[in-house]
Amino acid sequence: MIKAFITRLRQGYKTIGFPRTAAAPPERFRGLPNVNNHACAGGDCAACIAVCPTKAVSLDKGLCIDLGACIFCGACAKACPQGAIRFTPNHVLSARARHDLLCGENSMPAVKALSKDMLRIFGRSLKLRQVSAGGCNACEADINVLGTIVYDLGRFGVQIVASPRHADGLLITGPVTKNMQVALLKTYEAVPDPKIVVAVGACAINGGPFVNCTQHLHGVTEILPVDLFIPGCPPHPLTILDGILRLLGKIK
Numbered sequence: 611m612i613k614a615f616i617t618r619l620r621q622g623y624k625t626i627g628f629p630r631t632a633a634a635p636p637e638r639f640r641g642l643p644n645v646n647n648h649a650c651a652g653g654d655c656a657a658c659i660a661v662c663p664t665k666a667v668s669l670d671k672g673l674c675i676d677l678g679a680c681i682f683c684g685a686c687a688k689a690c691p692q693g694a695i696r697f698t699p700n701h702v703l704s705a706r707a708r709h710d711l712l713c714g715e716n717s718m719p720a721v722k723a724l725s726k727d728m729l730r731i732f733g734r735s736l737k738l739r740q741v742s743a744g745g746c747n748a749c750e751a752d753i754n755v756l757g758t759i760v761y762d763l764g765r766f767g768v769q770i771v772a773s774p775r776h777a778d779g780l781l782i783t784g785p786v787t788k789n790m791q792v793a794l795l796k797t798y799e800a801v802p803d804p805k806i807v808v809a810v811g812a813c814a815i816n817g818g819p820f821v822n823c824t825q826h827l828h829g830v831t832e833i834l835p836v837d838l839f840i841p842g843c844p845p846h847p848l849t850i851l852d853g854i855l856r857l858l859g860k861i862k
């Protein structure tokens with residue numbers, strides 16, 4: 611018993627201070643892209659468009675990256691001879707509306723908190739049912755990490771539950787394969803109103819790396835209303851936590 615106490619004392623307090631203290635993503639983390647329109651040579655070059663595996667880059671209205679489609683592979687930044695794209699370690703990537711994920715030189719995603727009425731219901735206790743709608747398990751793994759001692763999602767009153775009937779909303783991963791479509795709709799119907807839907811990862815938002823596949827939908831929005839989009843492939847646990855906390859008004 612004494613040994614257990616000594617080990618516990620040696621280990622100390624493992625939970626991160628975020629959001630009280632600044633987030634510290636790993637050194638190699640690719641977060642919010644910094645897009646420099648002035649440096650971009652536009653359609654004369656288009657090297658970024660040629661290398662992007664998910665068609666996330668566009669030049670129609672200036673250089674723009676769709677964070678909902680981007681898998682953060684970094685190929686566009688490497689391919690650009692002018693260095694017009696640079697990935698920063700900023701983990702704040704989520705948005706309430708799909709079009710807010712379009713990241714140009716002067717635009718970046720932002721999350722508006724739920725309405726006052728919804729916050730009265732969910733602000734202090736939010737139970738979410740996770741549905742893997744054809745995901746590769748990477749997003750699911752990073753959602754699991756949120757339950758560990760390091761992130762301790764429960765300290766914010768947010769919990770992943772086993773049954774949709776006990777849930778306030780769905781946390782959906784994967785591009786929604788045709789085989790999962792009915793199961794997802796039934797799970798959604800089983801959640802009592804009012805409810806929220808969170809799309810986690812490039813697949814759930816836009817189809818991700820499977821964007822050209824015909825055996826799935828291109829994200830959750832094709833069949834369900836989405837309240838929060840969390841980009842990434844997979845999103846870092848800090849990005850998921852940040853998005854949920856902003857939705858609950860715990861980060862302004």
Ligand code: SF4
Nearest residue numbers: 662680681683684686
């Ligand atoms: S980082 Fe995103 S935008 Fe750039 S090439 Fe990869 S998927 Fe496309």
